[in-house]
Amino acid sequence: MSKTRRHWLMKSEPDAFSIDDLARVGTEPWTGVRNYQARNFMRQMRIGDGVLFYHSSCAEPGIVGIARVASEAYPDPTQFDPQSDYHDPKSTREQPRWDLVDVAFERKLRRTLPLEEIRRHADALGEDFALLRRGNRLSVMPVTPAQWRLLLSLE
């Protein structure tokens, strides 16, 4: 396993949990991911990896801040909680299905980097940039160093 810091993009609906919420709490366990691909990406995360914080399902979807991975992946406790929206009856403490990582606030961007503007750089970002793939619904995705640089240069 490489020791190089890697980069990711994580989506959140600001009505549920925004970049300002993260700024307030400092560090947040990223509960509720119930997609295997997204879970597997979180399992690849290492402490210190960079995270682009993306607001989805809102008036101006886009990248709004930078965070960093603050823990290795560990079982998402909400999967065991029958009261939780994220409860998964097929999960047991012996055999958990869902993991999460802790995410720590780094900074807000000077402005929201809107999806619409990101789209205009689709060619430079390349085919492997999952955010712009057709019908993309992935909430956790990898970002290459080149994509990271390009996106932050737009700020």
Place this chain on the structure above:
DNA sequence: GCCAACGTTGGC
């Protein structure tokens, strides 16, 4: 609110 895209479930 609409709808396209996609993942998951379950019957067969």
Place this chain on the structure above:
DNA sequence: GCCAACGTTGGC
């Protein structure tokens, strides 16, 4: 193992 039905995501 196929595939239709269903639920969810997320931009608009």
